Amino acid sequence: MTETHSARDAVWQSIQDEARLGLVSDPIFGGAAAAAIQDHPDLGSVVAHQIGTRLGRTPGERAQLAAIARRAQRASPDLVDAAGVDLRAIAARDPATTSLLPPLLNYKGYIAMQAFRVSHWLWTNAQPDLALLLQAEASTSLQVSIHPSAQIGTAVFLDHATGIVIGAFSTIGDGVTILQNVTIGRHDALPGRGPRIGRGVLLSSGATVLGDVAIGDFAKIGAGAVVTSDVPAGCTAVGTPARLTNCLDTPSPAGT
Template structure:
């Protein structure tokens, strides 16, 4: 099945088949990378195993060697199969939305937005198990390794694309729905020191442009669009485009902005 025909519901097995084909082709085209591609993908039997290996290789540091990191990731995936299923859905979303993505190889091996998000899913599992210190350790490592800072408690759906990813910050009580696209420099932050809900709730299908700041316990409605550089301080209705500092409604009704990635305020331009 060609990668472009995959759907989010197809799950890890369909993604795994296509990823292995892409890895084998790349290995034949670039023999110098053959051992790397074998270690990262081809020698594994399942998507889950390859994902654990790849994340461990990125998260290992002086305090947590690669073998121990892999054990933790494998434990998380075994306890919560949604981690692998959501990772596969994220890869399908990236392949669909990002014209720079030539195959599943790019996000799985190289795209730091994808890798940071999957590492966050492991940290979130640790958090939900009451292993806060370990979760914070992974958060710190993710920030150091990928330039992305996501609190372990933040809840994030599937079919997510975090494009370029540098400087993305997602706070503790933030919630991100399914099929959302975020670009670099996005902040889902708070506006004060309260220890209750203080971060945004992003509904399904939202597109948030580069450098946008969404602040406070506010709701961004389904398939809304936030223009690059905007500062959002109040609720955004569904299917609405907002822009500016502070952001206000502009333009017409949005339809699937996270999928189309169309950031023009006037589609006729």
């Protein structure tokens, strides 16, 4: 068994333990959560089911979308590994929870990110129409629209996950936190590749990042800021248009 498989199994074991404890402490609501876990053999199965449940409008659509996600997971087990890393990141960074089960079952930002990962796999495996369909369903159902051509690392946390738009060919590094109403995309007046967001960046509520720009590792983009030029690592960008402040000699992770 590889280290990756061990980590994946550890996450799944923790989720099962939380479900059992929840059943004991609250037989009604805990029972529903436990059933949602006990019906599945592994984390990937739960994630695929949640994608189908949250994006599909009819039983047939829900089953079809879950099957698409499961097929992608079987072809690329890294999707399940990423789902585990994303889940642990939420438990570590979200002050509202320290558990894995609530975000897995209830956080639409988590499911939106996993739906994106499936759509990106479809996009890179010559199934663009299906990838764009999945994007459209996620946008309609979850209010999160991420183009399947975007490249996104792991441990990414979509907090509150409403009104988030990530455009084509954007790149987002590991450990990024994105709050509600954030837009990341290309600039109409400056055609080219999308923004490149570094590791550990915090994008606060209502922030907009446009054009062929680079946001350095552990930078912070303030609420409502409009960024159309590079932000060095460790700096904070605030205002419209954004200005730089609090640039650090030694960058620290976003959210600290």
